[in-house]
Amino acid sequence: MQTSAVQKEYDFVIVGSGLGGLACANILAMEGYSVVVLEKNHQIGGHLQVYSRDKSIFDTGVHYVGSLDEGENLYQFFKYFGILDKLKVKRLDEDQFDLIRFDDGCEYAYAQGLDAFERKMVSYFPDEKKAIRAYCEKVVEVCSKFPLYNLETSGESYLADENILSLNAHDYIASLTDNVRLQNVLAGNNLLYAGVKQKTPFYVHALIVKSYLTGAYKFVDGGSQIAIQFSRALRQHGGEIFKHKKVTAANYDEKGRITEVVCENGETFRGKEFISNVHPAVTIDIFGQERFLGVYKNRVQALENSISTFLVHISFQENSFKYLNYNIYQHHSDDVWEGIEYDKTTWPQTYFICTPYISKKGEYADSMSIMCYMDASETAEWAGTCSTVAEPGKRDAEYAQFKKDKEAKVIARLETVFPGISAKIKAVHSASPLTFRDYIGNGNGTMYGIIKDSTSPMKTRINTRTKIPNLHLTGQNVSLHGILGVTVSAFVTCFSFVDKEKLIQKVKNA
Secondary structure, three states: OOOOOHHOEEEEEEOOOOOHHHHHHHHHHHHHOOEEEEEEEEEEHHOOOOOEEEEHHHHHHOEEOOOOOOOOOOHHHHOOOOOHHHEEEEEEOOOOOEEEEEOOEEEEEEEEHHHHHHHHHHHOOOHHHHHHHHHHHHHHHHOOOOOOHHHHOOOOOOOOOOHOOOOOOOHHHHHHOOHHHHHHHOOHHHHHOOOOOOOHHHHHHHHHHHHHHHOEEEEEOOHHHHHHHHHHHHHHHOEEEEEOOEEEEEOOOOOOEEEEEEEEEEEEEEEEEEEEEOOHHHHHHHOHHHHHHHHHHHHHHHEEOOOOOEEEEEEEOOOOOOOOOEEEEEEEOOOOOOOHHHOOOOOOEEEEEEEEOOOOOEEEEEEEEEEEEEEHHHHHHHHOOOOOOOOOOOOOOHHHHHHHHHHHHHHHHHHHHHOOOHEEEEEEEEEOOHHHHHHHHOOOOOOOOOOOOOOOOHOOOOOOOOOOOOOOOOOOOOOOOOOHHHHHHHHHOOOOOHHHHHHHHHHHHH
8 A cells, every 4th residue: 555655755765774874864854855765674774783682782883983082073973963962972991992912912002092092002113113103194194185084175075186095005004114013003903994905095094093093982882873863863854764665676757867766565755866875786786777887887896895794792691701991803813914815714813802882781791792704605505595674584504503603713712812701601693794785785795895996996986976867876885984984975975965065064063
């Protein structure tokens, strides 16, 4: 049965309720446009989703966030959206928010603030003062070239400066010093962008590292509160969100403009403009391959996605493990770039460890999340199956056993970092590349979307405008992944409809 809401024509129909879609929806609704967001899943928020098992809350994607100190860019963006004071956050330790750890037991802490970070690094590597200073200056210099990250509007969010876009992260850091351990410490949290030695540009490294140095925080009781606050704000501005609406096709007028999108259940939503917060390759499938230029379609479909992840969540026995107000990046290889091209027998060589902050638990951790690289090929034999709340399905016993075996390997590794931790574990759950594929809706469960490549930077650039006159793109593939990157991408998308200068001024005045 069709409802009357379906017949309404919206100014904007947004496909996908990840952060990019929610941010676009709020910007446009605040400007007085009528907006509807369509989400295929039971829960909104994409990577912001959380789930609970045995009364423990687990984040799927957002384990901590940067740039939230007063006056920093994400702080200002959240203030503009009117959600800053509604978010429950906890600042990570001042003198160590990230701990880079190696197999030999050596640990190197990242301190908050660029000056403190520099002093800390010099304390570990007193003979490398010059290299560390040069590194910090380069981070600041490169970040200054991306106006939107500094709440400026000159030029695009993306610089066409080939010299910056083609500077390789690994090579640049290696050029500063012969001290291999220092090189590895400076790149030690490269899981934040699934760093690939031959490809990752330095600007990706710089923008992400600098954002965490300017205010690293955890979300108290889970990152889904961002999506919840965005959806509340959107409804206050007259916007609508519908869940369980899987968009599968679109109808067009004789001028080649989209008139409406069609959901799997046959429902249609009419609109003047359409924004896809879905992976560009999936967007092409939804809106019709024949509608895109062959050369564009081939380029987008051929772009390589970043690796996927195997995420292990453990819940602890009551008051058995102290809460850690910092994150750990553990490397079982002397080369921090090696873990991504892992050998199955020694997997995981590299992983991220954090304990979510649960308000009622205080000094003890309720749970721990361990994130490891995993190639989607490892779960390929179950690729034909689906299992989400919105589309329930069953995977076989072999898949359950596969996950169990992997969980055991991760916990064995964890024992080397925290001897005796196994005895404190109450329950173990995990998510594989298939879980991320099903819930996020991107081909291979990719963590961070399309890989940025310093060897051919313009090839991996995705414009927000498409060949279809009223179809636009947003999300992590447009500028950069992460809370800050995706928020920036939403502004870039909306610049097609809202005066750029005025919009950024509103953010600054917030």
